[in-house]
Amino acid sequence: MSKRGLCSRSEAERLIRGGRVRVNGHVVRNPETPTTMAMAIDIDGQAATQPVLRYLMLNKPRGLVTTVRDEQGRDTVYRCFDAANLGWIAPVGRLDKASEGVLLFSNDPAWAARITDPASGPDKTYHVQVDCIPDAARLSALHEGVRDGDEHLRAKSAVLLRTGEKNAWLEIVLDEGRNRQIRRLLAALKINVLRLVRVGIGSLALGDLPKGQWRELSAQEVAALGGD
Known part of the structure; x- marks a missing residue:
């Protein structure tokens, strides 16, 4: 509310x-x-007086849960806003506890709904470190999709960014939002995730925002992400 x-x-x-x-x-x-x-x-x-509408981007650290308070007593993303006196803000979408990167917050429910709309919301871009070096066939399978229970999971695109001796970084773009989608998609192909960082939503990039820090979005960024 x-x-x-x-x-x-x-x-x-x-x-x-x-x-x-x-x-x-x-x-x-x-x-x-x-x-x-x-x-x-x-x-x-x-x-009640009209609030100042707020649109924020947080560089979410690993280990925080995306909720107001956690029944298990775990640290939540709101720890990053301690003493900021922002009033009520809510996460726009989610990142699981082990994931990092771009997480939006706002007190504008209509704008948030446009961002999270699976049919028209912006693409989400992730950099994912995995425990192997996927070949062309596996990358193609990420794009074509796999069955996981009753769901068909797929990536809009998946490309190899760089490789080491035993692992690699992928750039994966999603145009839909399903629960733990990337982890489930990779697991179906016997690939384990070592790190998962959301680096962009639509045209908004994480850039050099430090981990655990947040900033206000510009009017141009707000409009580009969820304008009417």
């Missing part, structure tokens, strides 16, 4: 769960209730 006029995520959740927030005249108690900027939101009967 877009918690307009609320100073922090924890305070927002406390107010919502306490029944003090109404959306279009109805009390809501679920902090994840989706809203749009056109909806009327009030807190204790007072109209």
